[in-house]
Amino acid sequence: MRPLHLAESQPELITGRRFKSALELTGFWRSLGFDLNCVQMTPGELEGSVLVERASCLTLVSIKCNQSLLVQGQRNPRFVAFCLENTAQTEMHRVWGDPIPPNSLHGFCTGLTEAFFQTTPGSHLSIGLIPIERIKSLVELDPSGSFMEAFETSNTAVLPAADFQRIRALLQITQPKPNQTGNQLTLDLLEAQLLESFSDQHDAHLGLAPSPHRHALIRELVRFAFENSTSSLTLNQVCRSIFTSSTTITVSCREVFGVGPMNLLKWVRLQQVQYVLQSRVRMESMGYTSIQDVAVHYGFRSRNHFARDYRQLFGEAPKKTLLRAAA
Template identity: 40%
Template sequence: MLLVSMQANQALLIEGTRHPRWLSFTVEHTDNYGDHCHFGEALAPNALSGFNIKMKESFFKTSAGGNRIGAVLVDRSRIDDWSELMGAAEIFERMERNNTAILSPAAHRKLRQLMVLPEWQGVDVAHPFQADLLEAQLIESLSSKNSTLLRPVVKTHHSDLVQELVRYSFRSSTTPISLSAVCQTLFTTKTTLTVSCREMFGFGPMALMRRIRLQQVRDVLANPDLRQQLGCHTVQQVAVHFGFVSRNHFASAYRELFGEAPRTTLLASH
């Protein structure tokens, strides 16, 4: 069992394949649920999420304004052991069908207390935690006594479409983009794609793709090795590489998203 903590002062978008060895059990420590979504479905308060044993991928976003997520990673072989425990067969069935359990406030509070890690100090350091108590609390939290409501994974056409848009954005982040071309590639209409994207993010597909490119620019500006690989050594070179032609529009969008000028990011990496 591993316990990890993820903190951010802005919204995060996470998409990828689940590791076949581990199952994750996640809780939000900061009660900042406002825009949390998993496959487009809003996350409710007092939720324990991510534990479905059949899902092979993840796609979720967190709320803006700061959040702290705790995650317990449990070896899948251990889950098989759970199913052999007295009364745990029901829990195993629940984990097959659902991905979220809405706990009682008291049960959620117990989990949060057991999953607290010290504030990150800029380097990953191993810390002891009460693994046995945490495992027992996870099993208890998934029992019918404590789970007031369970939610299955609902993958709608809209969530699948937005997930494809995100993947396409990363694949084509250095080529010119237009909404018509994106729709043609994804075999959808402008209306459907725009509605789907706004449902999940609150803004349209072009704004999402621009944000993804801005994040890639930031990653390169902050990493000398990436700049060396791309042969881009100035802010303007990096911006042009990711399709930003207008220097003023780029700088303004970058500052609005990250709260600092792109040159500040570059200078901090030296």
């Protein structure tokens, strides 16, 4: 999928799409230049939607999903992201392993090259993407230097409720009215609000940027799961590959995700199967004609165990997924 040039000067454009699997959302992020992997973390049929508004130097993204999603990978270094949750559904929300407090803004640290977060079923994320050069240009409007210092040292800000609601309103995607300046006005207002909220005089609580080393083992496990999604491995094989003990990886994985490492690896493989079954074109490009062919390719040798696990995770039989693709 060809990357979108987010910073290009172009007419306002609002596009939307629905997604039925975490890997479809992965494809969306990669179209924006973010090398992120997405994993469905709760069982049941997944229903999600993405809405994007692009114009000038601001891209707004709205993501809704009825299942919990784990997102991990490389950010797009050309942009600073400002992300918030619109609903009160935050029980499973984690940013770098930590729960999110109310009225909080996330993802804006310019010193981090990776993203690592999890959402709650029923969440609605709003994200604003601003070119990093545009953010740096605002330094002239902040003689104290607190504005850029906040972005360099923090990744989470707990804002006063009124500030949070103003930023939340500016990150919403709405159809522009006739003769409305739209996105450019939104960008100007958003920048002004960010300058105010992150100033020394304002009561924003900034958390220190997370240490990538803290969750390095878990991020390595997620990366390993995708790179080895065609193999059914034992826990000992996984531990040897990522240089850890079974106790350490099991405790760490359960602490962060609430499930063991082998379940996480199996879910990644199941989602690879689901993604292929959702498209006849993908099946044909792999040279496969049956569900069992695809299942075996991703390391599932037992037909019965595969069908059971697939139904438990996605809320439907693999045959139903394939029939929907053919409709």
